Amino acid sequence: xxxxxxxxxxxxxxxxxxxxxxxxxxxxxxxxxxxxxxxxxxxxxxxxxxxxxxxxxxxxxxxxxxxxxxxxxxxxxxxxxxxxxxxxxxxxxxxxxxxxxxxxxxxxxxxxxxxxxxxxxxxxxxxxxxxxxxxxxxxxxxxxxxxxxxxxxxxxxxxxxxxxxxxxxxxxxxxxxxxxxxxxxxxxxxxxxxxxxxxxxxxxxxxxxxxxxxxxxxxxxxxxxxxxxxxxxxxxxxxxxxxxxxxxxxxxxxxxxxxxxxxxxxxxxxxxxxxxxxxxxxxxxxxxxxxxxxxxxxxxxxxxxxxxxxxxxxxxxxxxxxxxxxxxxxxxxxxxxxxxxxxxxxxxxxx
Amino acid sequence: xxxxxxxxxxxxxxxxxxxxxxxxxxxxxxxxxxxxxxxxxxxxxxxxxxxxxxxxxxxxxxxxxxxxxxxxxxxxxxxxxxxxxxxxxxxxxxxxxxxxxxxxxxxxxxxxxxxxxxxxxxxxxxxxxxxxxxxxxxxxxxxxxxxxxxxxxxxxxxxxxxxxxxxxxxxxxxxxxxxxxxxxxxxxxxxxxxxxxxxxxxxxxxxxxxxxxxxxxxxxxxxxxxxxxxxxxxxxxxxxxxxxxxxxxxxxxxxxxxxxxxxxxxxxxxxxxxxxxxxxxxxxxxxxxxxxxxxxxxxxxxxxxxxxxxxxxxxxxxxxxxxxxxxxxxxxxxxxxxxxxxxxxxxxxxx
Numbered sequence: 004x005x006x007x008x009x010x011x012x013x014x015x016x017x018x019x020x021x022x023x024x025x026x027x028x029x030x031x032x033x034x035x036x037x038x039x040x041x042x043x044x045x046x047x048x049x050x051x052x053x054x055x056x057x058x059x060x061x062x063x064x065x066x067x068x069x070x071x072x073x074x075x076x077x078x079x080x081x082x083x084x085x086x087x088x089x090x091x092x093x094x095x096x097x098x099x100x101x102x103x104x105x106x107x108x109x110x111x112x113x114x115x116x117x118x119x120x121x122x123x124x125x126x127x128x129x130x131x132x133x134x135x136x137x138x139x140x141x142x143x144x145x146x147x148x149x150x151x152x153x154x155x156x157x158x159x160x161x162x163x164x165x166x167x168x169x170x171x172x173x174x175x176x177x178x179x180x181x182x183x184x185x186x187x188x189x190x191x192x193x194x195x196x197x198x199x200x201x202x203x204x205x206x207x208x209x210x211x212x213x214x215x216x217x218x219x220x221x222x223x224x225x226x227x228x229x230x231x232x233x234x235x236x237x238x239x240x241x242x243x244x245x246x247x248x249x250x251x252x253x254x255x256x257x258x259x260x261x262x263x264x265x266x267x268x269x270x271x272x273x274x275x276x277x278x279x280x281x282x283x284x285x286x287x288x289x290x291x292x293x294x295x296x297x298x299x300x301x302x303x304x305x306x307x308x309x310x311x312x313x314x315x316x317x318x319x320x321x322x323x324x325x326x327x328x329x330x331x332x333x334x335x336x337x338x339x340x341x342x343x344x345x346x347x348x349x350x351x352x353x354x
Numbered sequence: 355x356x357x358x359x360x361x362x363x364x365x366x367x368x369x370x371x372x373x374x375x376x377x378x379x380x381x382x383x384x385x386x387x388x389x390x391x392x393x394x395x396x397x398x399x400x401x402x403x404x405x406x407x408x409x410x411x412x413x414x415x416x417x418x419x420x421x422x423x424x425x426x427x428x429x430x431x432x433x434x435x436x437x438x439x440x441x442x443x444x445x446x447x448x449x450x451x452x453x454x455x456x457x458x459x460x461x462x463x464x465x466x467x468x469x470x471x472x473x474x475x476x477x478x479x480x481x482x483x484x485x486x487x488x489x490x491x492x493x494x495x496x497x498x499x500x501x502x503x504x505x506x507x508x509x510x511x512x513x514x515x516x517x518x519x520x521x522x523x524x525x526x527x528x529x530x531x532x533x534x535x536x537x538x539x540x541x542x543x544x545x546x547x548x549x550x551x552x553x554x555x556x557x558x559x560x561x562x563x564x565x566x567x568x569x570x571x572x573x574x575x576x577x578x579x580x581x582x583x584x585x586x587x588x589x590x591x592x593x594x595x596x597x598x599x600x601x602x603x604x605x606x607x608x609x610x611x612x613x614x615x616x617x618x619x620x621x622x623x624x625x626x627x628x629x630x631x632x633x634x635x636x637x638x639x640x641x642x643x644x645x646x647x648x649x650x651x652x653x654x655x656x657x658x659x660x661x662x663x664x665x666x667x668x669x670x671x672x673x674x675x676x677x678x679x680x681x682x683x684x685x686x687x688x689x690x691x692x693x694x695x696x697x698x699x700x701x702x703x704x705x
Contacts, residue, residue: 154666158509158608160558160597178529199642206648207511207599207606209660209674214639218620218662227665240666244608244674246511248558249600255558257509257595259610269569288565291550297557309560311569314578315505315591323560323595 007352008034009345012071012095014063014086015078016040017049019168020100023334024075025053027303031338034345041067043078065089072353073344075337076100091127096350098129098337102221105130105229112232114336115343116281117144122343129340132233133225134332135159135245135254140233141305141331142324143260145279146272147234151263153318154240157226160248160255161211162296163203165328166192170203171251177204178249193247203249211245220245253296254332256324265318272320273310281331286310294325302327303335358703359385360696363422363446365414365437366429367391368400370519371451374685375426376404378654382689385696392418394429416440423704424695426688427451442478447701449480449688453572456481456580463583466690467632468495473694480691483584484576485683486510486596486605491584492656492682493675494611496630497623498585502614504669505591508577511599511606512562513647514554516679517543521554522602528555529600544598554600562596571596604647605683607675616669623671624661632682637661645676653678654686 011033015021021042028035040051041063049060061067063082068074068090076083077100084103091097104110111121112130117140122129132140139157146152163170169191177187181204189200193210201208211222219227226243230236277284285294286308294306305326313319326332344350362384366372372393379386391402392414400411412418414433419425419441427434428451435454442448455461462472463481468491473480483491490508497503514521520542528538532555540551544561552559562573570578577594581587628635636645637659645657656677664670677683695701 156507156610158595160511160599175533179533182526182530193642197642201642201646202648205601206646207601207676208646209606209608209644210642214642217665218639218660219665240664242610242664242666242670242672244509244660244672246606246608248511250556250558255560255597257560257597257608259507259593288569291544291548291552291561291565293560295552295557295559297553309569309595313591313593314568314570315593319593321593321595325558 008036009072009350010037010070010353011035012039012041012068012074014041014074014076014082016051016060017042017046018077019164020077020329020333023329024077024337025051027330027334027338029054031342033338033341039067039071043082068093068095070353071095072350073098073341075341077333077337087128094351094353096125096127096344098131098340100131100333100337102133102225104128105132106232112229113340114140114233115339116141117233118235119343122340122347122349125349131333131337131340132229133222134165134328135161135222135256136226136229136233137332137336138254138305138324138326139226139256139258140230141281142276142307142322144234145275145282146260146262149275150267152236152239152260153263154261155230156259157243158257159243159245160250161245162250162252162254162328163192163247164252165254166195169195174203174249174251177202181205203247205249208247209244211247250296252327252329253300253325254328255294255296258322258324260320261316262318262320269310269312269320276307276310281305282307284308294323296325299325300327303330305331359387360423360701361388361421361704362386363390363392363419363425365392365425365427365433367402367411368393368397369428370515371428371680371684374680375428375688376402378681378685378689380405382693384689384692390418390422394433419444419446421704422446423701424449424692426692428684428688438479445702445704447476447478447695449482449691451482451684451688453484453576455479456483457583463580464691465491465584465687466694467492468584469586470694473691473698473700476700482684482688482691483580484573485516485679486512486573486607487577487580487584488683488687489605489656489675489677490577490607490609491581492632493627493658493673495585496626496633497611497613500626501618503587503590503611504614505612506581507610508594509608510594510596511601512596513601513603513605513679514543514598515603516605520546525554525600525602528553532556554598556600559598560595562598601647603678603680604651604676605679606645606647609673609675611671612667613669613671620661620663620671627658627661632656633658635659645674647676650676651678654681656682
């Protein structure tokens with residue numbers, strides 16, 4: 004794609020998403036001349052191996068970004084808010100996996116299969132959408148192109164790794180406790196910063212992120228607002244119910260949608276999806292072929308199946324969408340944005 | 355409620371639902387003069403304690419029903435199909451927890467909070483609806499009464515105990531295997547009689563029961579057809595996506611519904627639900643109060659929360675509905691039907 008190579012920083016290198024970013028950069032053979040691994044003070048000093056070489060993780064400070072071409076941020080919203088303006092000042096193009104800048108009108112919010120063209124107007128920051136939004140828009144964009152889109156109602160089935168490694172450890176410890184007939188203690192989920200914590204093992208918690216005044220959670224509002232922005236459909240009707248489940252990695256979504264044009268068949272919708280970028284259609288009920296996290300995790304694609312026409316509305320459809328929340332939902336989409344920026348010649352090399 | 359007492363048979367006494375039926379009959383102090391515990395040949399001979407007395411489980415045959423007033427069936431559709439006509443011939447009123455007779459036009463399909471009056475026309479058989487249907491209609495009926503109901507889109511989060519004790523054991527064994535880094539073997543879920551079996555531990559399987567030709571599963575079609583029948587709304591738009599999850603007991607449902615009348619507020623809907631029979635409203639987002647299986651299991655009620663108005667449609671609402679699938683979803687609803695039959699004087703005592 005290019006014969007240039009880039010000075011890259013990964014901020015949040017020790018986290019669940021940061022680790023997947025490094026794995027993805029290795030697998031994609033991303034053109035890196037210098038790699039800097041950054042983190043909070045707490046994780047600084049750890050050693051991480053990349054392409055067979057040991058790297059010492061450094062504390063991220065404004066000066067860390069001197070000479071960097073591209074930085075991938077995944078260390079929480081407050082780190083992004085503090086350091087991205089500093090990095091941009093130093094000429095770095097930042098791909099941010101947090102929600103800090105997603106709804107800023109000057110910041111493109113990009114899923115390359117849907118709106119790669121929005122990268123053209125970037126001013127140093129590109130936001131990576133919320134994991135549950137990404138997999139949904141990849142599946143809905145080919146539908147929008149063919150039939151238009153009026154309404155989306157989504158119920159999610161989200162994995163604990165979306166809440167970080169602490170949440171994964173909590174789920175495992177609780178699961179062992181419950182199986183041993185012991186009390187399961189909770190201090191992370193549903194939201195580490197909220198007042199109460201509940202057992203996720205063998206449970207379903209209808210809260211991801213904090214509640215807003217309208218009764219929706221921030222996770223639900225992210226899905227609603229980000230979908231409209233990415234798809235350039237400000238008047239699209241979107242509603243979401245986001246639920247945390249005892250699954251380590253891999254988000255699933257039950258989606259009902261209504262198209263603008265009526266009359267498409269389920270077979271036609273499947274045909275569109277089977278040819279769509281980033282989508283793998285898994286839809287053969289007779290042979291029990293449908294997406295599941297156990298088969299989707301570790302793969303970059305969005306898996307779509309159980310497509311069926313609504314029994315009442317001629318423009319209504321139901322679908323089941325599964326993807327690896329740490330890959331397409333985070334690390335892979337961020338790396339893919341960086342690759343698109345390079346392909347479109349939108350990164351000024353600093354040195 | 356009455357000073358009569360009845361000769362009662364429980365068919366499928368050793369199963370997951372049968373055990374809950376016995377527990378419920380004890381707790382309700384159900385007026386039993388004679389109790390007969392029946393099962394398949396395989397389980398006959400086992401001993402079960404009821405009200406401190408040991409009972410030997412007998413193989414269910416047509417002759418078992420001589421002299422019985424009421425029989426609660428929960429031993430699978432084929433047992434119900436074979437034995438219910440024999441029991442009815444012998445004057446027994448049968449409450450059937452299987453899907454064998456649910457859609458027969460001569461068989462009332464009853465959730466007492468919704469359509470107790472349908473019991474009046476029974477001809478010896480009353481069907482107990484599907485677990486996931488029951489909890490949904492208990493929550494939707496007060497809405498229908500106040501505002502009418504046009505459309506329902508439900509995505510379920512269903513526990514493995516709905517597939518029987520074998521499924522619960524399979525989930526536990528798989529969970530231990532996965533935590534130990536071993537291969538998880540599957541031979542029961544998603545559907546014991548289907549071709550392929552998949553791991554449920556740390557997974558979400560979008561299949562409950564077999565697939566029909568239209569791409570919906572039988573479980574989804576049960577929710578669709580039974581909801582219309584119970585609520586006496588043949589033209590209600592209903593769609594369902596049913597998903598099995600690694601939860602032992604307790605079904606959750608994310609429900610989007612549209613009312614006939616527009617303009618109700620979420621607060622008004624909550625008010626209606628807080629006064630509805632069989633419903634416990636748990637809806638206080640500020641204090642993270644919402645229904646969860648960990649708090650609902652073991653209780654007879656249907657728990658409803660996360661009520662919010664759709665952001666786009668003035669007649670649209672979202673809700674989260676949780677109940678114990680073995681209690682209100684099965685055992686408790688069956689016992690409740692038997693209690694209603696007694697209350698309405700619809701059981702002829704045989705002896």
